[in-house]
Amino acid sequence: MSLFAAADAIGLVTFAVSGFLMGVRKGLDLLGIVIAAFLTALGGGVIRDVIVGRMPIAFTEGSVLLFVVAGIVLALSLKLHKKERPERFAIFIVMDSIGLVAFAITGALVGIEAKFNLFGVMLLAFMTAVGGGMLRDMMVNEVPIVLTSDFYGTIALLIALLVYLCSLVGCLGTFTLMSIAAGALFLRLLAYYKKWQLPKLGG
Numbered sequence: 001m002s003l004f005a006a007a008d009a010i011g012l013v014t015f016a017v018s019g020f021l022m023g024v025r026k027g028l029d030l031l032g033i034v035i036a037a038f039l040t041a042l043g044g045g046v047i048r049d050v051i052v053g054r055m056p057i058a059f060t061e062g063s064v065l066l067f068v069v070a071g072i073v074l075a076l077s078l079k080l081h082k083k084e085r086p087e088r089f090a091i092f093i094v095m096d097s098i099g100l101v102a103f104a105i106t107g108a109l110v111g112i113e114a115k116f117n118l119f120g121v122m123l124l125a126f127m128t129a130v131g132g133g134m135l136r137d138m139m140v141n142e143v144p145i146v147l148t149s150d151f152y153g154t155i156a157l158l159i160a161l162l163v164y165l166c167s168l169v170g171c172l173g174t175f176t177l178m179s180i181a182a183g184a185l186f187l188r189l190l191a192y193y194k195k196w197q198l199p200k201l202g203g
Contacts, residue, residue, distance in 0.1 A: 016071025
């Protein structure tokens with residue numbers, strides 16, 4: 001499995017779980033929960049593929065849908081919908097953070113493959129990472145988490161910058177990407193735990 005395929009699979013499964021948990025938290029019925037899971041997992045990738053001018057992988061590769069279904073089945077098997085709310089929310093944060101990191105990496109890799117400049121790579125990584133979550137949050141009438149958590153979208157941009165720089169110096173490989181992913185995930189979870197935020201303007 002290629003680096004892109006591995007990161008994409010991780011993102012699909014974990015974002016499907018986070019969408020599932022959001023649907024449960026909002027009291028949606030079974031169909032609503034499934035839609036939330038699919039929207040979260042596929043939204044960012046569809047946006048990514050449209051930007052680079054190709055048919056979205058979600059519409060051509062059956063394995064993509066299987067990974068989303070696997071995420072839903074995993075959530076059901078672990079009975080995440082029956083967990084106590086604090087525990088369920090903690091699992092949501094972890095799954096959403098893993099999906100964020102994985103999809104930011106896939107977006108950055110696609111941007112580099114398309115020969116985008118730094119701005120293009122960062123924009124593509126950002127939209128891939130947060131697109132599905134934004135659609136999910138708007139569907140359940142919540143302010144998108146990327147607009148309320150400063151160290152959410154920032155993580156995607158940081159990942160894109162590091163991946164782009166590694167590509168420039170020729171050190172982009174499995175170990176490098178895994179190191180970036182681990183560091184970014186740690187930073188995201190630490191920032192959430194410590195409630196770190198970027199400076200805000202105004203009173």
